[in-house]
Amino acid sequence: MFLAVDYRWNWAGVWKYRSQFAQGWLTTLGLSLAAMVVSVAAGFLLMLGGRARWMPVRLLCGGAVELVRGSPLLVQLLIGYYIIAEALHAGFPLVVGIAVLGAFHAAYLAEIFRGAVESIGASQLEAARAVGFDRAQTYRFVIVPQAMRRALPGTTGQLVSLLKDSSLLSVIGIEELVQKVKVMNAASYAPLEGYLPLAAAYLIVTLPLARLAHGLERRFAYET
Amino acid sequence: MKLEAKGLVKRYGAHAALDGASFSTGEHEARVIALLGPSGGGKSTLLRVLGCLLVPDEGRVCLDGRDLPHEEAGALLERRGNGFVFQGYNLFPHLTAFQNITLPLQEVHGMSAVQAGQRALELLHRLGLEGHEHKRPSQLSGGQQQRAAIARALAPRPRLLLLDEPTSALDPVMTGEVLDVIRELAEGGQSIVLATHEISFARKVADHVVFLAAGKALECSTAAAFFGQPQSQLARQYLEGLSRYR
Numbered sequence: 001m002f003l004a005v006d007y008r009w010n011w012a013g014v015w016k017y018r019s020q021f022a023q024g025w026l027t028t029l030g031l032s033l034a035a036m037v038v039s040v041a042a043g044f045l046l047m048l049g050g051r052a053r054w055m056p057v058r059l060l061c062g063g064a065v066e067l068v069r070g071s072p073l074l075v076q077l078l079i080g081y082y083i084i085a086e087a088l089h090a091g092f093p094l095v096v097g098i099a100v101l102g103a104f105h106a107a108y109l110a111e112i113f114r115g116a117v118e119s120i121g122a123s124q125l126e127a128a129r130a131v132g133f134d135r136a137q138t139y140r141f142v143i144v145p146q147a148m149r150r151a152l153p154g155t156t157g158q159l160v161s162l163l164k165d166s167s168l169l170s171v172i173g174i175e176e177l178v179q180k181v182k183v184m185n186a187a188s189y190a191p192l193e194g195y196l197p198l199a200a201a202y203l204i205v206t207l208p209l210a211r212l213a214h215g216l217e218r219r220f221a222y223e224t
Numbered sequence: 225m226k227l228e229a230k231g232l233v234k235r236y237g238a239h240a241a242l243d244g245a246s247f248s249t250g251e252h253e254a255r256v257i258a259l260l261g262p263s264g265g266g267k268s269t270l271l272r273v274l275g276c277l278l279v280p281d282e283g284r285v286c287l288d289g290r291d292l293p294h295e296e297a298g299a300l301l302e303r304r305g306n307g308f309v310f311q312g313y314n315l316f317p318h319l320t321a322f323q324n325i326t327l328p329l330q331e332v333h334g335m336s337a338v339q340a341g342q343r344a345l346e347l348l349h350r351l352g353l354e355g356h357e358h359k360r361p362s363q364l365s366g367g368q369q370q371r372a373a374i375a376r377a378l379a380p381r382p383r384l385l386l387l388d389e390p391t392s393a394l395d396p397v398m399t400g401e402v403l404d405v406i407r408e409l410a411e412g413g414q415s416i417v418l419a420t421h422e423i424s425f426a427r428k429v430a431d432h433v434v435f436l437a438a439g440k441a442l443e444c445s446t447a448a449a450f451f452g453q454p455q456s457q458l459a460r461q462y463l464e465g466l467s468r469y470r
Contacts, residue, residue: 123314124316126277128316129303130275130306131327131328131332132300132304132333134300141327141331146316222318
């Protein structure tokens with residue numbers, strides 16, 4: 001295919017930018033990891049809030065999930081950075097980026113977690129009550145351990161999406177991997193030599209992540 | 225135990241699973257009470273009300289002179305003093321037989337890991353589950369699962385053991401294994417309320433019978449009186465129907 005389009009490779013032109021590339025990659029990894037922690041924690045809280053006894057909490061959490069899932073991440077990033085953070089005088093792009101990216105994926109994770117929790121049968125909840133567990137103990141010892149395995153495949157997919165979505169953070173001036181490659185292209189006119197390593201750099205992380213998740217699924221496997 | 229129910233009503237939508245059930249064991253000290261009656265008659269619902277797993281919409285239950293609480297905090301305390309065994313075993317599938325027993329002992333009853341472990345092994349061995357302690361429920365047969373579930377219910381030394389058709393999902397051999405265990409417990413002095421269709425077992429082990437149909441307690445008498453001379457037409461038909469092939 002490359003022969004057919006008569007593409008002239010210029011690897012030397014991009015090799016100069018290798019340390020920039022590495023820096024961008026580390027930024028992408030670091031902020032994605034932080035956003036993953038935020039998204040899992042916030043997603044769990046949103047799921048709990050969605051199941052709260054007090055209706056205002058349920059409405060608030062449910063509304064937040066629908067609002068966030070229903071609008072584009074790009075718009076949320078721009079509003080988050082140029083309006084909300086600006087108004088709060090909290091203009092650190094990295095912090096805002098991690099918060100918005102984390103919150104965006106938290107909304108999806110909350111639904112994945114909800115599905116997993118609601119799949120735990122009524123007989124398990126009754127058994128938990130019968131052995132004398134209170135509500136918190138029922139979540140801790142019965143619901144969460146069983147729901148975790150069911151939520152694992154969906155959660156992995158969501159975290160992989162999060163990693164790829166981190167590329168959008170360039171719009172608020174964060175020099176993550178994609179932004180570095182764009183700069184490199186602008187200087188060297190060698191787009192493929194930039195984008196092919198870029199794809200590889202994502203795959204280096206996402207493929208092991210998927211493997212890790214499969215491993216965990218097997219570890220937690222038991223018949224019900 | 226002395227057990228009295230007054231006007232119990234429990235509705236699920238338009239259907240009343242308990243429809244004004246009232247009965248009393250009177251002054252008679254009942255050790256093992258059998259709840260008998262056709263399916264859908266309200267046995268399981270009544271058992272859950274007695275075990276404080278369900279709160280009735282109307283009416284009250286008086287057990288040994290005190291009313292069972294209707295508010296959640298009191299009901300939780302009550303449940304912690306009872307043992308409950310379900311038709312479908314309801315063991316926790318992610319835990320081994322051993323952990324199914326030790327987890328509530330440690331987290332609910334404040335036992336140390338060592339104490340809880342000793343108690344779990346003692347019961348698992350007593351109920352014939354030696355060598356199966358560290359298997360998950362899916363690796364056990366139905367009879368073994370039900371015996372593990374009985375061990376879990378017995379572990380905190382409950383005042384009252386409630387069993388909801390504990391052998392309905394088991395084949396005849398496993399049914400025998402589980403009924404043997406229940407008979408031994410009854411003979412050992414454990415207070416038991418048991419919903420069952422095993423009338424020959426109830427006849428041997430129960431000292432009191434409550435006969436339920438369509439959400440009402442049609443009869444409440446000693447086992448000898450009930451099996452000797454059932455009062456209601458429905459109870460006679462029920463007993464005849466069940467004894468026809470056994």
